[in-house]
Structure formats: C-alpha cells, structure tokens
Amino acid sequence: MKEEKSEIVITSLDDIARELGLSKSTVSRALSGKGRIGAQTKARVRQYVKKAEYKPNLIARSLAQSKTYNLGVVLPADSDLAEKPFFQVFLLGVCEAASANDYDVVVTVVVEKDISALKNLVRNKKVDGIILTRLLVHDYAAAYLKRSGIPFLVVGSSSDESLVQVDTDHESACENLTSLLLSMGNRRMAVVIGSDEHAVNISRYRGYAKVMENRPEGICREIVFQNVGSKTAIDKSVEGIMKEGADCILCGDDIICSQVLSKLNAMNIRIPEDIRVASFYDSAHLKYNNPPITALEIDVKELGVIAGQSLIDKISGKPFTRRTILNYQIALKKSTQ
DNA sequence: CTTCTTCTCGGTGACTGCGC
DNA sequence: GCGCAGTCACCGAGAAGAAG
CATH class of the missing domain: 3.40.50.2300 (Response regulator)
Structure with missing residues (x-):
C-alpha cells in the first residue's frame, strides 16, 4: 500500500530550522530582522514561514525578553x-x-x-x-x-x-468656548461642574473662570455650582440657576449635561428659547439630543x-x-x- | 516522604567560528 | 577582515528525577 506523505506541522522555530537546515537563531534573526543575516537566507525563511502559516509563540518571546506584552x-x-x-x-x-x-x-x-x-x-x-x-x-x-x-x-x-x-488643553478649550458664547450675546453664564478632586474639572473651571473674572461683573457665585456629582445635586443646581436667572448653562461634562437637559425638560424649560446650554465635553450621550448641543469635541x-x-x-x-x-x-x- | 537539583518549554541575543 | 550562520546561556515556573 502506498504510504501517504504525512503533513509537517510547524509549531516552533526549531521545526522551521530543521526543515530549512538552519539553526533556530538564524530563523529568529530572519523573522525579527535584528542582527546580521544574509538577504537570501532571510527571504528563504520568510517565504517558508508564510507558506507554513507559522505564528511565533508569544509566551516564549515574553519569557526570553522578560516582557509580558x-x-x-x-x-x-x-x-x-x-x-x-x-x-x-x-x-x-x-x-x-x-x-x-x-x-x-x-x-x-x-x-x-x-x-x-x-x-x-x-x-x-x-x-x-x-x-x-x-x-x-x-x-x-x-x-x-x-x-x-x-x-x-x-x-x-x-x-x-x-x-x-x-x-x-481643557483650560484653553473651555476658555475659548466661554469667550465665544459671551461674544454671541450671553451675559450671565452659569456653570455646573463635577468634583474638584478630578484634575480635568479643575482645568475646565479654570478656563471658565479666566474669562469671567475679566468681566466687569466678575464671577456670579450664585450661578456657579462646583463639586456637583449626584443627580439630586445637578437637579438642585438647575433649580438654583433658573431661580437666579442665567442666559446659558455651561456643563462640566457630557453626563452632567444630559442630566441638566433632563431636569430642564422636566421643568418645561425650552432650549434655546428660555435658556442656552453647552457642554465642556461631547459624547454619544449628547449627539442625538434635540436640539443638538454645543460642545467641545475631542477625538x-x-x-x-x-x-x-x-x-x-x-x-x-x-x-x-x-x-x-x-x-x-x-x-x-x-x-x- | 521531603528536599534539592535538573530539565523542560520556545525564543532571544551575545559571542564564536568558518569560509571567502 | 568581513559577512554570515551556529552555539549556548538565559528567561520563569512547574514537572520530573535524584538523593538522603
């Protein structure tokens, strides 16, 4: 009976080295491109590896390089x-x-x-x-x-x-957005922003404050809400802002903004007719809101x-x-x- | 049975040695 | 002397084997 030629299974550098009559270091060099290796040998190894669909053992590589990848x-x-x-x-x-x-x-x-x-x-x-x-x-x-x-x-x-x-550059971005909204006719700019334990909130508030401090009326503390985290706190901030009166609410991020929008909706306050809203960060949360929300976009x-x-x-x-x-x-x- | 040593896996890279 | 390929120690942890 004719003996069937068994298929060679290539699982390691050793297998390739044996098949090609080289040492495994030479095969390793041919594949990594590191070290001295002849162009012809390199091409021969790479061609064989491609044909054999060989994939290096990453655990072994990690072991040799003392890296986890x-x-x-x-x-x-x-x-x-x-x-x-x-x-x-x-x-x-x-x-x-x-x-x-x-x-x-x-x-x-x-x-x-x-x-x-x-x-x-x-x-x-x-x-x-x-x-x-x-x-x-x-x-x-x-x-x-x-x-x-x-x-x-x-x-x-x-x-x-x-x-x-x-x-x-959150500070500069928020500074520019605040300035732009002021130039569009907004005067009383409220802000609702999260915990000042987070470096990003500090930067965003600094950008807002930098613009507002330079205005004759300065920062209107009664419409500035910092360290606002919970839904209840955001709702209270919105109630406070509506009571004190503001042209625009600047929201510290997308989550705060979506809760601000939800509260305004519950209070039957129209955007932008009754109050304008913008967010210091855009996301999928705000993308499909009606009306669409002015925001800072980051990739x-x-x-x-x-x-x-x-x-x-x-x-x-x-x-x-x-x-x-x-x-x-x-x-x-x-x-x- | 316990303890110690050696080997194993696959790949890397420094070093060695051969041939032109 | 240069270009190239081979040798070998090594990586870390567990398994296997040897010794007491």
Missing part, C-alpha cells in the same frame, strides 16, 4: 462607568495601538485610595506598563506607580513634569491610540513625547443659538 489600563471604579462613553472609546484606541504592536490590554479598576487591584497587577508582573485614565489632584495610583518604577502614563494634565501626560479614540503608542514607545526605550496635547473643536449647535 500586556498593557494595563486603569479605570476609575465609578458605579455608572458603563454609561460613560469616554472610557469605552478610549479603550478602543488603546486596543488598536496595542494590537498593532503585538500587545494585549489588561483592564483594572481603582477606587480612589484603594489601589489594591493595581498593586496586584504590578506585583504579579502582569503588564509592562500602565495607563491611568483619570488623573486625580491627589492621585494615589500615580504616586504608587512612580515608586514602583514601572513605565506608566496619565491621561490628564499635571504640573508634575516627571509624569508622561496625554491630554487635551477620544485618537487619545487612546496616542496613549497606547506612547506607552509602548516608552516600554521599548524608543523616544517618546513627555506631554502630548490633542486638538479640540468647538461644535456650535442649535442649543446656543
């Missing part, structure tokens, strides 16, 4: 996190950069002072680097990562120049891609930018006309 992304453990499009879209961007570099993404959460999950990730050497997605004014996670020595970057702005930062996916790529560059010892600032756009919509 994982990026850690730290999210805040907010109860309504799933409702925050920022983090979802940001993760998409990070995953895109990671995938393009043979990295995977490991997600963990921190609850302000409780950074035990992050510590486990670092201690157990599960990741090569970390991205902190929300920078706090007193950030325990950032302080810990600095001590640990693991490469990391933060999404946000800090005066601490040792931190690698990726962010939008969050691009933010994720840049954060991911910057961290990988830092891990790989390549040159990286210590502070990357992304552009923003002011999208003027019907809510402020």
Whole structure:
C-alpha cells in the first residue's frame, strides 16, 4: 500500500530550522530582522514561514525578553462607568495601538485610595506598563506607580513634569468656548461642574473662570455650582440657576449635561428659547439630543491610540513625547443659538 | 516522604567560528 | 577582515528525577 506523505506541522522555530537546515537563531534573526543575516537566507525563511502559516509563540518571546506584552489600563471604579462613553472609546484606541504592536490590554479598576487591584497587577508582573485614565489632584495610583518604577502614563494634565501626560488643553478649550458664547450675546453664564478632586474639572473651571473674572461683573457665585456629582445635586443646581436667572448653562461634562437637559425638560424649560446650554465635553450621550448641543469635541479614540503608542514607545526605550496635547473643536449647535 | 537539583518549554541575543 | 550562520546561556515556573 502506498504510504501517504504525512503533513509537517510547524509549531516552533526549531521545526522551521530543521526543515530549512538552519539553526533556530538564524530563523529568529530572519523573522525579527535584528542582527546580521544574509538577504537570501532571510527571504528563504520568510517565504517558508508564510507558506507554513507559522505564528511565533508569544509566551516564549515574553519569557526570553522578560516582557509580558500586556498593557494595563486603569479605570476609575465609578458605579455608572458603563454609561460613560469616554472610557469605552478610549479603550478602543488603546486596543488598536496595542494590537498593532503585538500587545494585549489588561483592564483594572481603582477606587480612589484603594489601589489594591493595581498593586496586584504590578506585583504579579502582569503588564509592562500602565495607563491611568483619570488623573486625580491627589492621585494615589500615580504616586504608587512612580515608586514602583514601572513605565506608566496619565491621561490628564499635571504640573508634575516627571509624569508622561496625554491630554487635551481643557483650560484653553473651555476658555475659548466661554469667550465665544459671551461674544454671541450671553451675559450671565452659569456653570455646573463635577468634583474638584478630578484634575480635568479643575482645568475646565479654570478656563471658565479666566474669562469671567475679566468681566466687569466678575464671577456670579450664585450661578456657579462646583463639586456637583449626584443627580439630586445637578437637579438642585438647575433649580438654583433658573431661580437666579442665567442666559446659558455651561456643563462640566457630557453626563452632567444630559442630566441638566433632563431636569430642564422636566421643568418645561425650552432650549434655546428660555435658556442656552453647552457642554465642556461631547459624547454619544449628547449627539442625538434635540436640539443638538454645543460642545467641545475631542477625538477620544485618537487619545487612546496616542496613549497606547506612547506607552509602548516608552516600554521599548524608543523616544517618546513627555506631554502630548490633542486638538479640540468647538461644535456650535442649535442649543446656543 | 521531603528536599534539592535538573530539565523542560520556545525564543532571544551575545559571542564564536568558518569560509571567502 | 568581513559577512554570515551556529552555539549556548538565559528567561520563569512547574514537572520530573535524584538523593538522603
């Protein structure tokens, strides 16, 4: 009986080396492009590998390089996190950069002072680097990562120049949006903004305040609501603003804005006829609102891609930018006309 | 049975050596 | 001396084997 030729299964560099009559180091060099290798040998190996549909064993590569090929992304453990499009879209961007570099993404959460999950990730050497997605004014996670020595970057702005930062210039963006709305005839500009524990809220408020302080009437404290987090607090802020009277409400972010809109709707207040509304951050929450909402638009996916790529560059010892600032756009919509 | 040592996995990279 | 390919130690953790 004619013996059937058994198919050769290629599972490792050794198999390829044996088949081609080379050493596995030569095959490794041919595939990585590193080290000295003849062009002919390189082409021969690559052609064979393509035909055999060989995929390198990433666990073995990790072992040899003492790297995990994982990026850690730290999210805040907010109860309504799933409702925050920022983090979802940001993760998409990070995953895109990671995938393009043979990295995977490991997600963990921190609850302000409780950074035990992050510590486990670092201690157990599960990741090569970390991205902190929300920078706090007193950030325990950032302080810990600095001590640990693991490469990391933060999404946000800090005066601490040792931190690698990726962010939008929120202060300048909010300053420009506030100025623009004033130039459109609005005089009494109310603001509803979240916790001043979050660095981003500080920057946004600073942008608003910078413009308002330079006006003859200054900042009207009775229509300024900071550290507003809960739905109840936002509702009370809106009631206060309507009682005191304002031309426009500036919302600290998309979540606050959607709750402000909901409260105004419940009070039968029309936008923009009775009051104008704008948001310091746009998202899917506001995209389909009627009327459309004036807001600052940021390419969050691009933010994720840049954060991911910057961290990988830092891990790989390549040159990286210590502070990357992304552009923003002011999208003027019907809510402020 | 316990403890210690060696081997294993697949890939990397510094070093070595061959041939022209 | 240069260009190239081969050798070998190493990575980390668990399994297997050896010794007491």
